[in-house]
Amino acid sequence: MTVSLDDLPLRDDLRGQQPYGAPQAPLPVALNVNENTHPIPDEVADDIADSVALALRDVNRYPDREFTALREGFAEYLGHGLEPEQIWAANGSNEVLQHLLQAFAGPGRTAFGFAPTYSMYTLLTRGVGATFVSGERGANFSLTPESAAAQVAEARPDVVFLCAPNNPTGTPLENDVVEAVYDATDGIVIVDEAYREFAPRDVPSALQLLPGRPRLVVSRTMSKAFAFAGARVGYLAADPAVVDALRLVRLPYHLSALTQAAASAALRHADTMLAMVDEIVEQRDRISATLEALGYTVYPTWSNFVLFGGVEDPHATWQALYDRGVLIRDIGIPGHLRVTAGTEDETSAFLGALAEIGR
Structure with missing residues (x-):
């Protein structure tokens, strides 16, 4: 007997949807x-391999649930006066975003992004039972502070995604847009800086906007600049209260000891x-x-x-x-x-x- 999705008691809001493909x-x-x-590079790969081999000796035990050493490494890498308690990490930035949506979205709530943008925002939003609302971009897929803020104020979302630079268009997004959107909403504002390292180095990161903005989150990934796509490591910086919220939804020991060891070793060779x-x-x-x-x-x-x-x-x-x-x-x-x-x-x-x- 062949069974299809239509034969299963799938959630109604998932029927007819397509997976990431x-x-x-x-x-x-x-x-x-x-x-x-x-x-x-070989010398980096050797250090990562040695670190993973060392972690294997204790793999019969659960890993550090708070991934303390890795958070310290990310805080040092990001700079901007960040402390480890402001850092969160997960298995790829998609899981980081999922944690944020689990904590701040969900049934009866909405997430907002400016189309076209990263396709996973919609899929992740639907996955937690929330509704995704799409805003509009201007010429050449750009956003102005005035237009972005007006659209967010009208939509009144619980979570806003700002992809900086934008995927799939590569469009630059500067901090004046982030500030305008933050001031236009009472929700969580996520600045997705997955490709930040490829932006001009003299352009400020949204990380500098974090002080005094407890609803602002800046997410990053090791997949791109660090050539770590297969390792699945993403992270964010935010107010410590946001990190506390994410502890409520993460699975126990969600970052394996091997992942923590590999990522910490890679960060030691950031240059x-x-x-x-x-x-x-x-x-x-x-x-x-x-x-x-x-x-x-x-x-x-x-x-x-x-x-x-x-x-x-x-x-x-x-x-x-x-x-x-x-x-x-x-x-x-x-x-x-x-x-x-x-x-x-x-x-x-x-x-x-x-x-x-x-x-």
Whole structure:
């Protein structure tokens, strides 16, 4: 007997929904999910392996529930006078966001974001039984403080997502928008800085806005700049009271001893790990310049990827690249595709294949 979802007592609000589904395919050049395609340097990998091996000796015991050493490492890395009690971490930034929604959203509550934005905001919101409300962006997917604040004030959400820079468009978002939105709501404001390390270094992070704003949260990930996507480590900085709220919803011992050991070791080599960022930014800018020369519309980006428009048939172009061993992302915006900045060789392979295909 074959059973489908329709045969199960699934929650009504989940019926007809689709799971997160970025394609995974064993192609030579995979530039579709904004990974850091650079391998971890040998000396860093050796230290991580040694740390994990040491943690294995005590793996018969539960890990430190408060992941004390890791929180200390994140506080030191982020700077801005942050203390460990202001730090939270989980298995990827998606779980960090899920914890926030479990604590501050839920049935009868709403979360708000400016479309198009990170698709997981909607999925995570639905997962906790809350309603997701979409706001609008202006020209080139931008946001102004006035428009953003007005939309939030009208929607009166319990949680606001601000993706800085935005995914999937790469659009910069500066602190004046964050301040305006914070002042326009009584809810939790989450600034998702997953791609922060790829932004210009002279542009302030939302971390500097945390003092005096107890409802502001800044989330980060190790997946991108730290080349740690497979390790699944995300974190946030906020008022200690927000961290207390997250303890109410997290699963016991949610961060394994092996995860804590690996992440702490990687943080000890932050300078080495982040040295890759400059090369990625160089390839990102190379992609943007070449795409413009090929006649595509290229959007400003502070991330490790480039959104480009003017694609006559996105699916056909995506498939033609796929057939040439290059995997990029069709994000569902008509006439647009998105590509991750990889190594120099990967970037050359993408640009060469695209030039061969034509528009």
